Amino acid sequence: MFKLAKYVWYDILRSKVVIAYTAFLLTVSMSLFQLEADSGKALLSLLNIILLIVPLVSIIFATIHYYNSYEFIELMLSQPVSRTRILLSEYVGTAGSLTAAFLLGVGIPVLIYQPTATGMALLFTGSMLTIITCSLAFLVSVKAREKARGIGAALLCWFYFALLYDGLLLLLIFTFSDYPLEKVTLLLTSLNPIDLARIFLMLQLDISALMGYTGATYKVFFGSGWGLLYTAVILLAWAMIPLWMAIRRFRRKDL
Amino acid sequence: MIRIEHLHKRFSKLAVLTDVSASFRAGQVIALIGPNGSGKTTLIKSILGMVKPSAGQIYFNDQPIGEQFEYRRQIGYMPQIGRYPDHMKISQVMAMMQNIRNQPAAAIDEDLYLAYDIAAIAHKPMHSLSGGTRQKISAILAFMFRPEVLILDEPTAGLDPLASEILRNKILVEKQRGRLILITSHILNDLDELATDILYLHEGQVKCYDTLPNILQQTGQAKLSKAIAALMQAQSHSPAKMQNGQCTTKTVSHV
Numbered sequence: 001m002f003k004l005a006k007y008v009w010y011d012i013l014r015s016k017v018v019i020a021y022t023a024f025l026l027t028v029s030m031s032l033f034q035l036e037a038d039s040g041k042a043l044l045s046l047l048n049i050i051l052l053i054v055p056l057v058s059i060i061f062a063t064i065h066y067y068n069s070y071e072f073i074e075l076m077l078s079q080p081v082s083r084t085r086i087l088l089s090e091y092v093g094t095a096g097s098l099t100a101a102f103l104l105g106v107g108i109p110v111l112i113y114q115p116t117a118t119g120m121a122l123l124f125t126g127s128m129l130t131i132i133t134c135s136l137a138f139l140v141s142v143k144a145r146e147k148a149r150g151i152g153a154a155l156l157c158w159f160y161f162a163l164l165y166d167g168l169l170l171l172l173i174f175t176f177s178d179y180p181l182e183k184v185t186l187l188l189t190s191l192n193p194i195d196l197a198r199i200f201l202m203l204q205l206d207i208s209a210l211m212g213y214t215g216a217t218y219k220v221f222f223g224s225g226w227g228l229l230y231t232a233v234i235l236l237a238w239a240m241i242p243l244w245m246a247i248r249r250f251r252r253k254d255l
Numbered sequence: 256m257i258r259i260e261h262l263h264k265r266f267s268k269l270a271v272l273t274d275v276s277a278s279f280r281a282g283q284v285i286a287l288i289g290p291n292g293s294g295k296t297t298l299i300k301s302i303l304g305m306v307k308p309s310a311g312q313i314y315f316n317d318q319p320i321g322e323q324f325e326y327r328r329q330i331g332y333m334p335q336i337g338r339y340p341d342h343m344k345i346s347q348v349m350a351m352m353q354n355i356r357n358q359p360a361a362a363i364d365e366d367l368y369l370a371y372d373i374a375a376i377a378h379k380p381m382h383s384l385s386g387g388t389r390q391k392i393s394a395i396l397a398f399m400f401r402p403e404v405l406i407l408d409e410p411t412a413g414l415d416p417l418a419s420e421i422l423r424n425k426i427l428v429e430k431q432r433g434r435l436i437l438i439t440s441h442i443l444n445d446l447d448e449l450a451t452d453i454l455y456l457h458e459g460q461v462k463c464y465d466t467l468p469n470i471l472q473q474t475g476q477a478k479l480s481k482a483i484a485a486l487m488q489a490q491s492h493s494p495a496k497m498q499n500g501q502c503t504t505k506t507v508s509h510v
Contacts, residue, residue: 081324
C-alpha cells in the first residue's frame, strides 16, 4: 500500500504547493499569537481561518492533484495492482501530506502558545476537516471526467458546506422559531462537517456563554465526553463515507 | 489463454463492441485489424480490465477477470499513446515499475533498453521526450518483465524506421518463445511476417477471425495488406455477405 503512496508523496512534495501552504499557515498562526496578548482570542481568530481556508485549500488541491496524477493512475492500471489500492494510495498521499502541512503550520504555534485541551481540539478538528475535504474532493473527481468540471464541483462543495449551509440552517431556525429546535439543529449540524466542527470548537472556547440558551444546551452536550465522542464519530463518518463511495465508483469506471 | 465470451461494451448510447467472442492461445500472434473506431483499443482495454464490459465475460487462463488484477502480472501492455508522470525521469519511471512489479533484477529483459540506448538519455524528464522516444519507453516497459502475453497497441506508430525494425525483431524473438501476442496496427506491412492469425473488427463486431494462410487463400492475395484491402472492400460493399468468422470475399471476386 505505502509503496504506491510513496510515489504520490514524492510528486506532491515536488510541486511545492504543500510547502507554500505550510509556510502560509505557519506565518498566519504565528502572527496571530504574536499580535493578540490573549492567546485564547488568537485561537478564536485562528478558528475562523481553519474553518474556511483549510477546507478550501484541501478540496481544491486534492481535486487538482487527482486530475494531474491521471497519467500515473493510467500507468498503474495496466500493472498487477488493484484499483482500490491505486485510489487509496492517492488518497493517503494527498490527505497525508495536507494533514502534515496543517499539523506543522498550525500545530507548532499552538503547541508553543496554547498547549491546552482547546488547542488540541483545534488541531484535531483541523486535521479531520482536511481529510474530510480530501474525501469529498476524491468523490467529486472520480465522478467528473473533466478537470474544469471537477474543480468547479469541488468549489461548489466548499461553498455549500462553508457558507451556504449555515444560511439555510439560519433560515430554517428563523422560520420555525416557535418550536423547540435544539435537538433538530444538533442533528442538522451533523450533516455539515464544517458546522459541526465550528460548534464543537466554539464550545471549547469560553465565548459559548454569549450564545444564550441554545448555547447552554449545546454546552451540556458538547462539553461532555459524549459530545467529543459524537463529534469524532460523525467527522470520521464524513471522512470514510465519501471515500468509500469514491472507491466504489472508481472500481467500476472505464479508464 | 485468453477467452472472450459474448463481450458487449457500450459508452452511454454508443455500442462500441457487440457480441465479441474469441479465444487466444499461447504461440499465436494475433493481428487486430479494423478501421478507425472499430473497437480495437476498447477490446484491448477490456482484456486489461481498464474498460469494464457492459455484458459478457473475459477469461484469463480460465479464470474470469472480473475485478482481478494479479493476472496482469503476466501481461505486458504497450499503449497507443503512452502517458507518464511528466516530472519523472526515464530512470525513475523504470525503477518505479520494477519496484511495483517486485521482480528480481535478474528477471528483467533489457534487450530493448540496450538496443535503444536509453541509458544515454535516462536522466531526461518524461515531459521533454518526443513522441517517438515515449513509444520506445512504452515498448521497453511492455517487454521488461518477460510476460507471457504481450498486448501492443499500434506499436510502431511514431517510431523511426530503425527503431521500428528493432521492435519488429524483438516481437519476432518473443514469437519464437511461444508468447501470445496481440497487435493492432495500421501499417499492415509490419504485420505480414509477424502475424499468425487475423482478427478483423468492423463496427465493434468480429467480422473475421482466421489464420493468416487461410485468409490469404480465401482472398486469393499474396500479401496481407492486399487481403485486408479486399476484406474491407467486401465489407463496405455488402456487409450482409460476410458471416461471422467466415472470411468470404465473394463480392470481391465479382469486382
